[in-house]
Amino acid sequence: MIKPDDNDFTSSRLSRSVRAALAMDSEVPEGGAMCVTANQKPFALFKVGGKVYCLDNTCTHLGGPLCQGRLQGTIIQCPWHGSRFDVTSGNVVGPPARKPVRAYPVAVEGGKIVVELP
Numbered sequence: 017m018i019k020p021d022d023n024d025f026t027s028s029r030l031s032r033s034v035r036a037a038l039a040m041d042s043e044v045p046e047g048g049a050m051c052v053t054a055n056q057k058p059f060a061l062f063k064v065g066g067k068v069y070c071l072d073n074t075c076t077h078l079g080g081p082l083c084q085g086r087l088q089g090t091i092i093q094c095p096w097h098g099s100r101f102d103v104t105s106g107n108v109v110g111p112p113a114r115k116p117v118r119a120y121p122v123a124v125e126g127g128k129i130v131v132e133l134p
């Protein structure tokens with residue numbers, strides 16, 4: 017379990033992004049999702065084929081929580097009205113959403129899921 021104090025939200029010198037440990041790799045089930053919060057923002061973590069992906073947890077249609085949707089392969093379906101997004105890119109693959117959700121670079125370091133946040 018990652019505690020809020022484990023993260024350092026100060027900006028890196030090389031970019032304006034911050035690296036935050038959002039969860040332990042072992043906490044996200046294969047083929048499943050996990051809802052997390054960092055810097056008071058909700059994110060959705062997904063694991064497909066042993067690889068972890070991170071998206072904004074807010075559907076671009078009307079704000080549904082993507083981490084509570086159904087994951088089939090790399091496609092997450094919003095639980096509210098069924099929009100579908102590719103978790104590897106955030107791109108829309110099924111309506112009614114039209115805009116992609118933001119995707120963030122993920123690395124697993126020492127068993128922790130580290131995400132680069134803006």
Ligand code: FES
Nearest residue numbers: 075078080094097
């Ligand atoms: S809020 Fe996600 S499809 Fe409508």
